[in-house]
Amino acid sequence: MRKTIIAGNWKMNLTAVEAKNLARSIADYVGKRSDPLVILCPPSPLLSIVGNEIAASNVELSAQNVHSDDLGAFTGESSDTMLHSVGCAYTLIGHSERRAIFNEDDDFINKKVKRVVAGPLKPILCIGETLEEREQGKTNDRIKQQLRDDLKNVRISSGEDLIIAYEPVWAIGTGKTATPDQAEEVHAYIRQLLEEIFTENTANAMSILYGGSVKPENAVEILAQPNIDGALVGGASLTMDSFTGIINSV
Numbered sequence: 001m002r003k004t005i006i007a008g009n010w011k012m013n014l015t016a017v018e019a020k021n022l023a024r025s026i027a028d029y030v031g032k033r034s035d036p037l038v039i040l041c042p043p044s045p046l047l048s049i050v051g052n053e054i055a056a057s058n059v060e061l062s063a064q065n066v067h068s069d070d071l072g073a074f075t076g077e078s079s080d081t082m083l084h085s086v087g088c089a090y091t092l093i094g095h096s097e098r099r100a101i102f103n104e105d106d107d108f109i110n111k112k113v114k115r116v117v118a119g120p121l122k123p124i125l126c127i128g129e130t131l132e133e134r135e136q137g138k139t140n141d142r143i144k145q146q147l148r149d150d151l152k153n154v155r156i157s158s159g160e161d162l163i164i165a166y167e168p169v170w171a172i173g174t175g176k177t178a179t180p181d182q183a184e185e186v187h188a189y190i191r192q193l194l195e196e197i198f199t200e201n202t203a204n205a206m207s208i209l210y211g212g213s214v215k216p217e218n219a220v221e222i223l224a225q226p227n228i229d230g231a232l233v234g235g236a237s238l239t240m241d242s243f244t245g246i247i248n249s250v
């Protein structure tokens with residue numbers, strides 16, 4: 001059985017007080033419930049604050065980004081060891097905003113994935129095509145290229161060691177969601193590629209999340225698709241009502 005995961009990517013939002021209050025409310029709401037697994041991805045200065053609030057619950061902590069080295073002169077960056085020491089169990093890698101705004105390329109993302117799978121955190125690798133690529137019929141080509149490059153020489157022992165998030169760039173923060181059929185088609189293709197890269201068993205055990213304007217109004221239909229194992233939620237993870245609405249759509 002694959003794990004169903006609802007992850008909230010807070011991006012660069014919330015102050016310490018707001019983060020503490022939201023994290024506490026979510027922790028109280030989720031409590032010891034483990035299905036779906038709820039993960040919060042606050043900005044790095046707020047990781048410890050959120051970690052403290054969720055410590056007694058089954059909510060897990062994720063970073064939004066990680067560096068590919070362990071320590072050293074990398075101003076502004078954090079390593080997996082460091083993130084683990086403040087309570088993280090997961091980290092996003094290769095979010096489209098990191099790729100587009102901060103020029104992260106597949107080679108750098110591959111280095112991060114290789115390091116993280118060998119350490120204490122589990123990576124949530126984000127991939128997805130742009131609007132231009134979709135309109136040119138190049139969605140599958142782009143997905144294949146990203147998965148092959150980002151997972152090159154990545155060794156895992158089970159499908160639970162890695163999570164994939166499919167986030168079509170054109171659906172992020174735009175209010176445009178892929179239709180459940182469009183999303184399912186890409187998720188099924190991703191699973192087929194994962195089978196080629198790893199093994200059938202590994203691919204079948206790996207959770208593939210959908211992200212891009214997920215909200216309570218569209219979550220039920222999206223999450224009902226056979227190859228969609230959860231959601232990576234941006235804007236709608238910032239308020240209690242909308243985030244719990246999505247958790248309850250599983």
Ligand code: 13P
Nearest residue numbers: 009172173212213234235
């Ligand atoms: P939105 O839900 O705001 O579209 O963001 C999706 C996302 O990028 C999550 O990582």
